[in-house]
Amino acid sequence: MSPLYGGIEAGGTKFVCAIGSGPGAICAEARFPTTSPEETIQQAIAFFDEQHTLRRQPLAAIGIASFGPLDPNPDSPTFGHITSTPKPGWKNADLAGEIRRTLKVPVGFDTDVNGAALAERRWGAAQGLDTFLYLTIGTGIGGGGMVGGQLMHGLIHPEMGHIRLPHDRQADPFDGFCPYHGDCLEGLAAGPAIEQRWNARAETLPLEHPAWALEAHYLGLALSDFICMLSPQRIILGGGVMSQLHLFPLVRAKVQELLNGYVQSPRILEEIDAYIVPPALGAQAGVLGALALAEAAI
Ligand code: ADP
Ligand code: ZN
Numbered sequence: 001m002s003p004l005y006g007g008i009e010a011g012g013t014k015f016v017c018a019i020g021s022g023p024g025a026i027c028a029e030a031r032f033p034t035t036s037p038e039e040t041i042q043q044a045i046a047f048f049d050e051q052h053t054l055r056r057q058p059l060a061a062i063g064i065a066s067f068g069p070l071d072p073n074p075d076s077p078t079f080g081h082i083t084s085t086p087k088p089g090w091k092n093a094d095l096a097g098e099i100r101r102t103l104k105v106p107v108g109f110d111t112d113v114n115g116a117a118l119a120e121r122r123w124g125a126a127q128g129l130d131t132f133l134y135l136t137i138g139t140g141i142g143g144g145g146m147v148g149g150q151l152m153h154g155l156i157h158p159e160m161g162h163i164r165l166p167h168d169r170q171a172d173p174f175d176g177f178c179p180y181h182g183d184c185l186e187g188l189a190a191g192p193a194i195e196q197r198w199n200a201r202a203e204t205l206p207l208e209h210p211a212w213a214l215e216a217h218y219l220g221l222a223l224s225d226f227i228c229m230l231s232p233q234r235i236i237l238g239g240g241v242m243s244q245l246h247l248f249p250l251v252r253a254k255v256q257e258l259l260n261g262y263v264q265s266p267r268i269l270e271e272i273d274a275y276i277v278p279p280a281l282g283a284q285a286g287v288l289g290a291l292a293l294a295e296a297a298i
Pocket of ligand 2: 180181182185
């Protein structure tokens with residue numbers, strides 16, 4: 001019998017809990033809104049308890065792919081905690097510890113984007129790669145991935161959504177909405193920035209709207225910086241905004257224009273369609289990320 005894993009996709013608006021072992025092998029799932037940490041964590045525990053009584057097989061591990069900022073360092077006293085979120089009640093919440101103590105299983109804990117990156121490597125668009133990025137462009141912008149076969153951690157974890165970009169205020173007078181930086185990448189290019197700048201949700205804007213060229217401009221600036229810094233073998237772009245697939249050719253062209261032939265790889269110069277790509281796991285990336293973190297925890 002192959003091992004069975006638990007996964008928690010812990011989002012700022014909803015939690016998705018699942019049992020399974022990979023794509024096409026998810027045998028139970030529950031979703032509920034993210035309320036207080038006490039209530040939400042208890043709901044997750046109740047789901048796994050119930051599943052445990054239904055199935056004879058115990059869970060080998062639980063993976064938690066979470067919103068952040070969080071502490072992913074197993075040697076830290078606050079490992080498993082959400083750290084500085086503005087989300088009411090969640091600052092310093094011990095998400096992984098509570099799950100591990102109550103359910104008595106090994107727990108893997110990382111950012112939602114590192115989880116999604118690991119799932120894409122295990123089953124999706126980053127198979128066989130050891131240095132790649134996964135970025136999500138949604139309510140916020142987050143980035144994770146691997147360097148040399150290791151998920152990116154360090155001081156804490158990367159905050160790729162908060163890099164600073166050139167911002168031509170004549171071309172784009174929008175101040176940006178990041179509460180910390182105003183016009184960082186997330187402040188200028190996440191879904192809410194599009195909505196606030198144009199007074200319409202991104203999903204309602206027509207293909208010919210100038211929003212898309214501007215969006216590709218900011219994403220292209222960010223990606224060309226990430227390429228120069230990390231030399232990724234591929235970049236996967238997910239999240240609600242990137243479900244506008246017409247953005248991909250715009251972003252690829254912008255990256256080529258900005259790099260201007262300097263990074264001498266055929267992957268950028270000739271095969272960029274296979275270099276900057278959508279996630280292969282689509283809407284399942286989050287929950288599969290949690291299962292991949294569980295698998296990696298043992
Ligand atoms: P979250 O980041 O909260 O997990 P999403 O990735 O769906 O969720 O991101 C939500 C943001 O993405 C919102 O700002 C929304 O306007 C935008 N968005 C969602 N779906 C689409 C779409 N099909 N086209 C463009 N923008 C979208
Ligand atoms: Zn910011």
